[in-house]
Amino acid sequence: MLELKSLIWIVLMEKEFIGLLGVVVGFVLNLVYGAWGKRNQRKQEQYYLAVVVTMQLDRFFDEAVFLCGDNGTPDQEGYYISTIPYPKFELPTKDVDWRSLPQDLMRDILWLPECIRSAQELIASASEYAASPPYFEEYFETRQYEFAKLALSVNKMSMRLRKVANLPMRKISDEYYDPITGLIKIVSKVDKVRDERHLNRSILLKEKRAT
Template structure:
């Protein structure tokens, strides 16, 4: 092979190498730009969505405190029946204009599923209210308070996961600071204790009921 052909081959290889290196550099530059854009999208999403999640969890807590009374009396206009005084919170994640694709699949699903969970909760409560006993509707309000306290805790947990994913600072309060999650858990514990006490009283009442003696057969 003469020197002219060798030079031609070397030139061709150099050209191809140059094209390859250029393409690689372009690809790396695009990846860096995309990574920077995703980081900005994640930060924007986290700040915006966490605000909505916290607002929703606060709304759940307000419902969890609603026992159907106002100033210690039944909340209906006639002062006889218990009536809801707090409207359920609303959360419409698909109306929030953010890049949802930057989130891990499980976290995205748990956020977008919140409205469905609330809808299921409300459907169950409607059935309980329909068959509950007026004027206090005790079962309905106990279920409503507990279910919304539980939903608020779940949403608060999702908000915490989103903060951790976006590396947002999480301020830790002192023991003397009010804590929403602690307050929600206290509501759940209080309602669970009340239900357990009620069921115990019911069981004891049934146990005291004795069946009438069976008459002896004539001899």
């Protein structure tokens, strides 16, 4: 009789254990499935965001490169004016989740409009306080310099975004045309000109103080 009760107790315990094990397995499977579903959704959102934003970044890059070739065109009075408008960059606001991107990349892209605004303010300042007619060299110099830097930065953002979302890389250079090298040369040239200009001003200032 005792052996029968013990056997029944063992059977009941096995059933309870199996039932508990089933609950645990089900709970773990739900967690795994939920995590996989969220990860898959995140990847889809990330891919869509990357497609939309890289188009904007690449368009901005192309327009900035075009702008950097603008040295001005003389108007009827012989004053040089810019003929190429500022590149535009519009952040998508609908149906995108910026949190699907790595934080540093998200920050750089979202901060880009502010960088563009700051560049335009520097250009406006050069136009008003530094440039002189008829060529307005300081204005065009600042314009090309600021947007060359922005174009280089934007190209890096596009490459990082493509890598994150596994998008194919964009080929922008060949044996005949290399805009990246051209942009780097613009930045380097302006840096050199400004250093020389600063040095000359320092020399003139010292000479004035000495007299």
